[in-house]
Structures are given as C-alpha cells and as structure tokens.
Amino acid sequence: MLGYRHIFHAGNHADILKHAVLTLTLQALLRKDKPFVYIDTHAGPGRYALDDVRALRTGEFQDGIGRWWSATPSAAALAPLLSIVHALNPDGSLRHYPGSPLIAQRLLRPSDRMVLIELHPTDHQALNLAFGGASAVKVEHGDAFERLKAYLPPPERRGLVLIDPPYELKSDYSRAVELLVDAHRRWATGVYLLWFPVLSRLAAQRFVERLAATGIPRQLCVEYLPHAEGPGVNLQGSGMVLINPPFKLDVALAALTLVLGAAVPGRSRLRWTVPE
Numbered sequence: 001m002l003g004y005r006h007i008f009h010a011g012n013h014a015d016i017l018k019h020a021v022l023t024l025t026l027q028a029l030l031r032k033d034k035p036f037v038y039i040d041t042h043a044g045p046g047r048y049a050l051d052d053v054r055a056l057r058t059g060e061f062q063d064g065i066g067r068w069w070s071a072t073p074s075a076a077a078l079a080p081l082l083s084i085v086h087a088l089n090p091d092g093s094l095r096h097y098p099g100s101p102l103i104a105q106r107l108l109r110p111s112d113r114m115v116l117i118e119l120h121p122t123d124h125q126a127l128n129l130a131f132g133g134a135s136a137v138k139v140e141h142g143d144a145f146e147r148l149k150a151y152l153p154p155p156e157r158r159g160l161v162l163i164d165p166p167y168e169l170k171s172d173y174s175r176a177v178e179l180l181v182d183a184h185r186r187w188a189t190g191v192y193l194l195w196f197p198v199l200s201r202l203a204a205q206r207f208v209e210r211l212a213a214t215g216i217p218r219q220l221c222v223e224y225l226p227h228a229e230g231p232g233v234n235l236q237g238s239g240m241v242l243i244n245p246p247f248k249l250d251v252a253l254a255a256l257t258l259v260l261g262a263a264v265p266g267r268s269r270l271r272w273t274v275p276e
C-alpha cells in the first residue's frame with residue numbers, strides 16, 4: 001500500500017524533532033575529516049512546497065516550522081536546521097521546507113556520499129530529478145526493508161542511516177525493528193537514527209522497550225510530545241532512537257530538548273534506554 005504522502009505532514013512538529021536531530025548528528029560526524037556515507041532509507045521527495053494544497057489542507061506545518069520560523073535562532077540546537085530553512089526561503093516568507101535528503105546535501109562535503117531509497121514512484125521521480133545527477137548520490141527506487149542490506153557495511157566504514165518509515169501499516173513497526181537488527185548485525189559501528197510516532201504513550205514506550213530488548217548497545221532516545229492525549233489529538237508527538245550517537249551528541253540533544261520543551265514544559269525528554 002502506497003497511500004502515504006509526506007507533503008500532508010511536511011514541517012510539522014515531528015519533522016522539527018527529526019530534522020533537528022539529523023542536523024546535529026551530521027554536524028557531529030563532520031567534526032572528523034574522514035569521509036562518511038549518509039543513507040536515507042525512506043527519503044521522500046527531498047523538499048516540500050508549503051503552499052501546496054495538501055500541506056495547506058492539514059496546516060500541520062503551522063505547529064512545527066511555523067512556530068519556530070520567526071523565532072530568533074538564538075538556540076544553538078535549532079540554529080543549523082533553521083539556517084537551512086531560511087536559505088530555502090530567501091525572501092523571508094515561508095514557502096519551502098527541506099526534506100531529509102536536502103538537509104543532508106546542504107551539510108555534506110564533496111568527499112561524502114549519499115544513498116537515497118524511496119518506494120513511491122512520484123516521490124522517487126522528484127528525488128531523482130533533484131538529486132540523481134550528482135556523482136556522490138545514489139537514488140534508488142525500491143523497498144528499503146529489502147534494499148538497505150545491499151549498502152552495508154559501506155566502504156567508508158563511517159556514516160549515518162536514517163530510518164523514517166511512514167508507519168501507516170502496523171507491520172512497519174516490526175519491520176523497522178527487524179531492519180535495525182539486521183543492519184546492526186552487518187555494520188555494528190554505524191550510527192542509526194530511527195524515527196517513531198507517539199500515537200499513545202504506552203504504545204511508544206513498548207516500542208522503545210522492544211528496541212532496547214534487541215541486545216543492540218548504546219541506544220539513546222529523544223522524544224518531543226507537544227500535544228497531550230485527548231479528543232482530536234492523533235499525533236501527540238514523536239521520538240527517535242539513536243544507536244551509536246557520536247561523542248557528545250547527547251549534550252547537544254539535551255540542549256535541543258530544553259529548547260523544544262521551553263514552549264511546552266515537561267513534554268520533551270532524553271534518556272539512554274540502553275547504556276554503553
């Protein structure tokens with residue numbers, strides 16, 4: 001089933017968490033000269049027009065990038081993401097929002113590489129048009145759950161895998177866990193970021209516990225839950241489990257949770273769910 005289109009959700013609060021964590025993790029990897037690979041298993045189209053009728057219909061971006069867009073980017077934790085968004089909207093009106101591939105492309109060096117996997121034919125076509133021509137980018141039309149293994153371990157032996165399924169199908173939860181276990185078995189030293197929605201706190205807690213029970217060490221979990229459970233609230237928030245976070249990334253993420261939590265106190269948190 002390929003009903004999911006991220007344009008309806010682009011720039012929402014879950015994207016802010018995901019993309020802020022992504023920028024901070026990439027920045028941490030960029031501190032060393034050695035080249036690395038960025039692998040995006042569920043890449044989407046690469047960028048989004050917020051004046052698209054589908055984005056306007058849900059208006060979800062108002063509660064995400066709309067909230068932070070006009071804020072002074074004094075908070076270091078959000079500044080790298082906000083500066084990419086500002087560069088995409090040079091006339092000062094918010095009309096474009098970057099997808100994960102564009103964020104990575106803006107940060108990577110010529111010596112680094114990207115692999116972008118996308119299953120939806122329309123989104124894959126957009127991705128291929130925007131990124132397919134670059135020599136250091138491989139754009140693949142395929143099922144990430146089948147295809148990721150072909151890229152692991154990468155020859156660079158350094159890099160980051162973003163796993164960002166839509167979770168429209170219940171099976172995505174199990175498949176994401178299995179994908180992570182298989183990927184980690186092939187490449188234990190890679191950095192992995194797995195995004196998950198928080199539809200109910202209990203279900204999210206069980207998902208995090210299931211990941212912790214895999215035996216994979218060094219799992220850091222960050223969550224941002226701007227909405228309390230209640231009528232009309234579908235997505236309370238989201239979280240990310242990071243495997244092998246680079247040195248001191250936990251400090252940067254602690255700062256991020258403070259920035260995000262400043263608007264809605266007590267609704268963001270960071271914890272090691274599996275220690276070293």
Ligand SMILES: C[S@@+](CC[C@H](N)C(=O)[O-])C[C@H]1O[C@@H](n2cnc3c(N)ncnc32)[C@H](O)[C@@H]1O
Pocket residue numbers: 004005006018040041042043044045046098099100101117118119120123142143144145164165166
């Ligand atoms: C949440 S969106 C990705 C957003 C993107 N990572 C970003 O941050 O801009 C999930 C994407 O996964 C794609 N998708 C769904 N199932 C897939 C699969 N089995 N393999 C690869 N892509 C898939 C969807 O078409 C959708 O574009």
